[in-house]
Amino acid sequence: MIGKHISLRAPEPADAELLFKWENDTSIWQVSNTIMPFSRFAIEQYVMNTQLDIYSTKQLRLMIDLHIKNKIVTIGTIDLFDFEPTHMRAGVGILIREEMSNKGYASEAMELLIDFAFNTLQLHQLYCNIDAENKKSLHLFKKFNFKEVGLKKEWLSVKNRWVDEYLLQLINDK
Numbered sequence: 239m240i241g242k243h244i245s246l247r248a249p250e251p252a253d254a255e256l257l258f259k260w261e262n263d264t265s266i267w268q269v270s271n272t273i274m275p276f277s278r279f280a281i282e283q284y285v286m287n288t289q290l291d292i293y294s295t296k297q298l299r300l301m302i303d304l305h306i307k308n309k310i311v312t313i314g315t316i317d318l319f320d321f322e323p324t325h326m327r328a329g330v331g332i333l334i335r336e337e338m339s340n341k342g343y344a345s346e347a348m349e350l351l352i353d354f355a356f357n358t359l360q361l362h363q364l365y366c367n368i369d370a371e372n373k374k375s376l377h378l379f380k381k382f383n384f385k386e387v388g389l390k391k392e393w394l395s396v397k398n399r400w401v402d403e404y405l406l407q408l409i410n411d412k
Contacts, residue, residue: 300317385406386406
């Protein structure tokens with residue numbers, strides 16, 4: 239999937255080191271509901287199994303590559319997870335390296351993913367769960383017409399306090 243500045247692609251073995259770093263970054267565990275570190279072996283095994291389709295694994299991770307002149311830099315990932323083929327829905331998650339945020343790359347990746355999910359996979363809906371304090375993510379998803387359909391009160395325990403979480407949904411009306 240190719241956009242104006244970025245492309246989305248399947249993970250390659252060379253991405254294992256970067257994924258290992260990102261998955262073990264405790265500063266983002268809150269948004270990914272991670273509570274334990276991943277081993278390098280587990281990440282390598284995950285990457286080796288990415289050739290399996292979404293119907294087998296119930297998820298799809300794509301690397302976000304930024305094209306700068308003749309150079310390609312991986313700046314993040316975008317995922318479909320908890321894929322439900324019977325109900326034709328999946329969750330969406332996105333990670334952009336902090337130094338690359340606020341440049342429009344997350345929006346471009348989201349646009350490509352939504353097009354793929356609705357027009358290639360023929361999904362009926364996408365959803366996401368976003369902590370009420372994550373204003374950047376709320377703004378991004380609302381920009382693509384994800385609607386707030388629920389608020390889970392005191393849903394997340396974050397640094398010894400409770401935080402609400404929004405459920406947002408995008409229905410494919412084609």
